[in-house]
Every structure is written in C-alpha cells, then in structure tokens.
Amino acid sequence: MASLRCFFRSGRNAISVVLRREFHKTSPATLQVTVRDALNQAMDEELERDERVFLLGEEVAQYDGAYKVSRGLWKKYGDKRIIDTPISEMGFAGIAVGAAMAGLRPICEFMTFNFSMQAIDQVINSAAKTYYMSAGLQPVPIVFRGPNGASAGVAAQHSQCFAAWYSHCPGLKVLSPWSAEDAKGLLKSAIRDDNPVVVLENELMYGVAFELSDEAQSKDFVIPIGKAKIERPGNHVTLVAHSRMVGFCLDAAAVLAKEGVECEVINLRTIRPLDTDTIEASIMKTNHLISVEGGWPQFGVGAEICARIMEGPAFNYLDAPAIRVTGVDIPMPYAKILEDNSVPQIKDIIFSVKKTLNM
Incomplete structure (x- = not known):
C-alpha cells in the first residue's frame, strides 16, 4: 500500500509539474524593472540595432551617468558611441x-532639463524648425532626454517642469513617461523617429520598479507616439496626468473607490501631439474633468487640455467646470515642508474630485 501511495503521489507531482510548465508557456511572463533600467534597455537595444545611434552628455560614459541611466553602455560600445x-x-x-x-541619430542627455535652457536655441531654432524650413528635405532625428520637473530638496533651479515650454513649439514631439513600460517603449519610438523628440523623464521615478510584460521585454516593443493610455477605467470623473502625477492619480483613485467614486485615470504619455480623442471619449462617459500636473498653472499642459475640451464636442458633456491641479505659482522653495506644499499631493487630487462632484 505504501508503494502504491508513493506511486500516486509521484504521479500527482508529475502532473502538477506539467501543468505549471504549460501555464508558464501560455501566460505572459512579467518582470520587475525600474524606470532607470527600462531607459537603459531602450538605449542599449537601439544602439545595438542601429550603428547611427550614439549617446552624448555630461558624465554619461565613464561615470555611467549622473543617475546611472547609461550604466554599462560605455564599456559595451566605447568612446565613439557613448561620449x-x-x-x-x-x-x-x-x-x-x-x-x-x-x-546620425544622437541621444542628447541633459543632466536636468533646467540646464537645457542653455541649449534652447539649438533645440528650437536649429532642431525643431529645420525639417519644416527645408520642405521635408532635411530631417533632424535627435532625442533630447533627461530628468524634468521637481525632484527633492534641490530648490528652484533644478525643479521646473518644461512640458508646456517645449510642447508649445511646432516641429518638436514631446514625451513624458510614467512607468517602466512607458519609458522603454516611448524612448525606442523617439530614437527611431525622424523628428526631434524631447523625452521628459522624472528623477524621482528612476528607482521605481514596475512590472514589465513579456511583450514589453521584446526588442521590437515600441509605444506609438501621440497615444494616451487609460491606466484605470472609471465612470464618475476623468483624471488626466503625465509623468509622476499619474501614480498620484492612481493612489487618489484607490482612496476614492472606497467611497464609491470611480475615477478614470488617463496617462497622457505624449504631450505633443496631445491625444485629445481619448480625453474627449472619457469625458463623454464621466462628465467631469480634472487635469493634474507638477508644473506651474499659467499656460500649462492642463490649461491646453481645458481649452481643447471647451472648444470641442466634449464640452457639452461636462456637468461641472473642468479643474486644474498644478504646482503653486512660485519658484520651488528649498525647505521640505514648503516644497511639499508647492507640488500637488494625493490629498489635493482627492479634494478636487470631491469638489467637482459636490461631495
């Protein structure tokens, strides 16, 4: 009898192993990857794919990058490709x-986009306008990338969000990733694009890990430029955000869900061209709009979204005025308590949702 039980037990174990194998064959594999490593993978894969691609910037080579985004690339590709x-x-x-x-197809890294002000003549007058001024004869396939917006404890000269600045200019495409998937897929698309592309990363997101699906781990994975993503479906209010604020909106939505409020969270991914269609479709379902950004309010990304909604077909579906949640209209203070009160917090988003829903 003991031998018989062992036989059946071993048979069950064998079946269990086979089932597990089959499950892993058919289910998508996921991997925890930080935004930093996702950006690194994107550059590595594109450097390997196209010998015209190269990276240059301050400390990107021997030091492995100020934020270690270019870690290991200099050792792999040498001085001619990582400069x-x-x-x-x-x-x-x-x-x-x-x-x-x-x-060539350069990737130009700014240690912070605040320092890109030193180069804005090159970005706008030299890069953004040339393709148009040459009647399409002279493409400028370049990527300008680096950390953008507020970090922590670095005061005014390192904390500005330039999403509105650069998206103001025809000739540029402007991307603002949130997750590791965003970072990898958008950067690869940017490197392959024949237009100048500005990729606005966030320093505080570099070390945050996200699940990277089996599809996103592929070397062929790209995210189309100009298409937003609905991160969380809902039917009571639309929250539109980009970069780090997407996570804040998802956290606020989780809190509000316990009170019976279902927020639809839209991750813009691209600031220019702006995916107005996705925003309009969401408003037609929820009848309420709140935009959330870390930048200043005047002439900001949220201001543009509100203007487009007012001018378009979704305006008639709004049951309340659209609301903007933004950074405070001051240079960023250095003191932490003042800094925390200068950028949007989860509580600010929750307050705005309740205000627009008359809760």
Missing part, C-alpha cells in the same frame, strides 16, 4: 543637432 562632454549644454547640443543633420 562624455564638457559642461556646455549649448555646445554639445549643437554638436548633436549637427550630427543629426549629417545622418
């Missing part, structure tokens, strides 16, 4: 734009 530059944004941005005009 350390002097502290001169106007200089190395100009070199990158010239290289793009000559047929």
Whole structure:
C-alpha cells in the first residue's frame, strides 16, 4: 500500500509539474524593472540595432551617468558611441543637432532639463524648425532626454517642469513617461523617429520598479507616439496626468473607490501631439474633468487640455467646470515642508474630485 501511495503521489507531482510548465508557456511572463533600467534597455537595444545611434552628455560614459541611466553602455560600445562632454549644454547640443543633420541619430542627455535652457536655441531654432524650413528635405532625428520637473530638496533651479515650454513649439514631439513600460517603449519610438523628440523623464521615478510584460521585454516593443493610455477605467470623473502625477492619480483613485467614486485615470504619455480623442471619449462617459500636473498653472499642459475640451464636442458633456491641479505659482522653495506644499499631493487630487462632484 505504501508503494502504491508513493506511486500516486509521484504521479500527482508529475502532473502538477506539467501543468505549471504549460501555464508558464501560455501566460505572459512579467518582470520587475525600474524606470532607470527600462531607459537603459531602450538605449542599449537601439544602439545595438542601429550603428547611427550614439549617446552624448555630461558624465554619461565613464561615470555611467549622473543617475546611472547609461550604466554599462560605455564599456559595451566605447568612446565613439557613448561620449562624455564638457559642461556646455549649448555646445554639445549643437554638436548633436549637427550630427543629426549629417545622418546620425544622437541621444542628447541633459543632466536636468533646467540646464537645457542653455541649449534652447539649438533645440528650437536649429532642431525643431529645420525639417519644416527645408520642405521635408532635411530631417533632424535627435532625442533630447533627461530628468524634468521637481525632484527633492534641490530648490528652484533644478525643479521646473518644461512640458508646456517645449510642447508649445511646432516641429518638436514631446514625451513624458510614467512607468517602466512607458519609458522603454516611448524612448525606442523617439530614437527611431525622424523628428526631434524631447523625452521628459522624472528623477524621482528612476528607482521605481514596475512590472514589465513579456511583450514589453521584446526588442521590437515600441509605444506609438501621440497615444494616451487609460491606466484605470472609471465612470464618475476623468483624471488626466503625465509623468509622476499619474501614480498620484492612481493612489487618489484607490482612496476614492472606497467611497464609491470611480475615477478614470488617463496617462497622457505624449504631450505633443496631445491625444485629445481619448480625453474627449472619457469625458463623454464621466462628465467631469480634472487635469493634474507638477508644473506651474499659467499656460500649462492642463490649461491646453481645458481649452481643447471647451472648444470641442466634449464640452457639452461636462456637468461641472473642468479643474486644474498644478504646482503653486512660485519658484520651488528649498525647505521640505514648503516644497511639499508647492507640488500637488494625493490629498489635493482627492479634494478636487470631491469638489467637482459636490461631495
């Protein structure tokens, strides 16, 4: 009898192993990947795929990047593909734009987009306008990327969000990823695009890990530029955000769900071109709109969204005025308690939802 029980037990174990194998064959594999590593994977795969791609910027090579986003790339590709530059944004941005005009596909890293102000003439006058001014004869396939918006304890000169600034300019595409999937798929699309693309990352998101699906782990994975993603469906209010604020909106939505309020959270992913269709379709379902961003209110991304909704077919579906949740209209303070009160918090989003729903 003992031998018989062992036989059946071993048979069950064998069946269990087979079932587990079959399950893993058919179910999508997921992997925890930080935003930093997702960006690194995207650049690595595109450097390997296309010999015209190269990376340049301050400390991107031997130091592995100020935020370790380019970790290991210099050792793998060498000095000709991963290039350390002097502290001169106007200089190395100009070199990158010239290289793009000559047929290469540079990735130009700014240590923070606040420092891109030194190079904005190159980004706008040299890169953004050339394709149009040449009647489509001279593409400028370049990516400008780096951390954007508020970090922590770095005060005013390192904390500005430039999403509205750069998305104001025709000729540029402007991307603002939130998750690891966003970071990898959008950056790969940006590198392959024949237009100049600004990729606005967030320093506080670099170390945050997300599940990366089997599809997103593929070297062929890209996310279309100009298409938003509904991160959480809902039918009471539409929350529209980009970058780090997407996570804040999801956290606020989780709290509000316990009170019976279902928020639809839209991750813009792309600031220019803006996916107005997805926002309008959501408003037609929820009848309420709140935009959330870390930047300043005046002439911001939220202001543009509100204007488009007012001018379009979704306006007639609104049951309450659209509300903007933004950073405070001041230079970023250094003190933490003042800093926390200068950028949107989860409680601010919850308050705005309840206000627009008259709760």
